[in-house]
Amino acid sequence: MKHVLVVVEHRKGQTRKVTYELATEARALADQLGGTAHAIVLGAGAQTLAESLATYPLDVVHVAEDADVDAYLIDPTIDYVEAAARSIGSCAVLVPNTMFGRDVASRLIARLDAGMIADVTGFDVDGERLACIAPKLGGATITTCAFVNCDYAVATVRPNAFSAQTSGSGARIEALQKPPDRTYAMRVESEVEEASGEIGLEEAPVVVSGGRGLGGPEPFTTLLKPLADALGGAVGASRAAADAGWVPYSLQIGQTGKTVSPKLYIAVGISGAIQHKVGMRSAGTIIAVNKDATAPISEFSDLVVAGDAFAIIPELTKLVQT
Numbered sequence: 001m002k003h004v005l006v007v008v009e010h011r012k013g014q015t016r017k018v019t020y021e022l023a024t025e026a027r028a029l030a031d032q033l034g035g036t037a038h039a040i041v042l043g044a045g046a047q048t049l050a051e052s053l054a055t056y057p058l059d060v061v062h063v064a065e066d067a068d069v070d071a072y073l074i075d076p077t078i079d080y081v082e083a084a085a086r087s088i089g090s091c092a093v094l095v096p097n098t099m100f101g102r103d104v105a106s107r108l109i110a111r112l113d114a115g116m117i118a119d120v121t122g123f124d125v126d127g128e129r130l131a132c133i134a135p136k137l138g139g140a141t142i143t144t145c146a147f148v149n150c151d152y153a154v155a156t157v158r159p160n161a162f163s164a165q166t167s168g169s170g171a172r173i174e175a176l177q178k179p180p181d182r183t184y185a186m187r188v189e190s191e192v193e194e195a196s197g198e199i200g201l202e203e204a205p206v207v208v209s210g211g212r213g214l215g216g217p218e219p220f221t222t223l224l225k226p227l228a229d230a231l232g233g234a235v236g237a238s239r240a241a242a243d244a245g246w247v248p249y250s251l252q253i254g255q256t257g258k259t260v261s262p263k264l265y266i267a268v269g270i271s272g273a274i275q276h277k278v279g280m281r282s283a284g285t286i287i288a289v290n291k292d293a294t295a296p297i298s299e300f301s302d303l304v305v306a307g308d309a310f311a312i313i314p315e316l317t318k319l320v321q322t
């Protein structure tokens with residue numbers, strides 16, 4: 001396996017941040033494997049999005065603007081990705097570990113007779129052998145698994161596991177031919193509902209997270225949401241809050257939840273267990289609001305505001321709003 005292909009995820013004309021992370025990592029992997037780094041971008045606006053990818057260190061961006069891809073049926077996307085992978089030759093395909101990416105990956109491995117490793121947070125290259133590091137069993141075990149006996153390998157990669165870096169090298173943009181149609185379903189009707197927390201949290205520049213210290217579900221909407229809105233951010237949570245049923249699991253940050261990398265992370269009533277830390281430690285600035293000034297989170301926070309969240313957060317929100 002020598003080459004690397006990134007499947008670009010975009011919505012409403014915006015490329016998801018994870019794509020840039022994968023594009024950067026694809027270059028590093030391709031260099032270690034001795035191959036080339038590719039991306040594929042499909043659907044409405046693909047050409048413009050491909051141009052924005054040109055500042056990332058890719059060799060080729062494969063493009064197709066095809067209305068069949070935009071109607072929510074995944075088969076046309078798989079047709080294109082399969083065709084691109086086969087034209088590149090033996091390669092690792094990196095897709096985001098998101099709803100879209102998981103949908104693509106599961107079908108692609110059947111088409112390409114490929115191996116697959118899910119929820120990858122790191123890679124390890126040894127010669128032409130590619131291994132993936134991935135938490136398993138709810139984060140209790142961290143595994144390193146290598147692809148063997150396959151020409152194609154698919155890895156779903158956790159958003160925010162890698163940083164994105166532009167290089168300005170200027171990737172070549174190539175149009176894809178329409179592959180033979182292998183669609184076995186047709187769209188009859190569709191109703192689109194945004195999945196809560198699926199996009200906002202991982203890409204928000206500010207995350208305001210709550211933990212067990214909040215004591216129940218209401219403070220997430222009455223205390224944290226106004227502050228997050230005032231800062232243009234999103235609300236997150238610790239596992240204790242998700243396990244208690246106060247918020248959906250889609251808001252959980254940490255080893256068994258999402259990895260976030262905002263400019264500012266405000267942890268409210270969260271003690272800072274290692275399993276939480278691994279999901280937010282790369283935030284630019286970390287502020288903890290905690291009754292206990294010596295809670296473990298104080299060891300990796302830039303600022304600790306010691307006191308009762310119910311007194312501090314409304315005041316802070318007022319200050320931000322004015």
Ligand SMILES: Cc1cc2nc3c(=O)[nH]c(=O)nc-3n(C[C@H](O)[C@H](O)[C@H](O)COP(=O)(O)OP(=O)(O)OC[C@H]3O[C@@H](n4cnc5c(N)ncnc54)[C@H](O)[C@@H]3O)c2cc1C
Nearest residue numbers: 211212213238239240254255256257269270271276291309
């Ligand atoms: C395999 C495994 C995977 C895990 N994965 C995750 C994960 O992905 N994410 C995650 O978060 N955890 C995870 N955990 C759980 C983790 O170990 C901790 O139990 C959890 O993070 C604790 O959540 P917390 O900080 O909200 O609660 P606590 O540890 O109970 O902390 C509550 C904090 O609130 C403060 N507080 C109380 N009242 C107030 C108040 N009024 N104002 C201000 N502060 C107050 C307290 O001083 C305390 O520091 C995992 C555990 C295991 C074993």
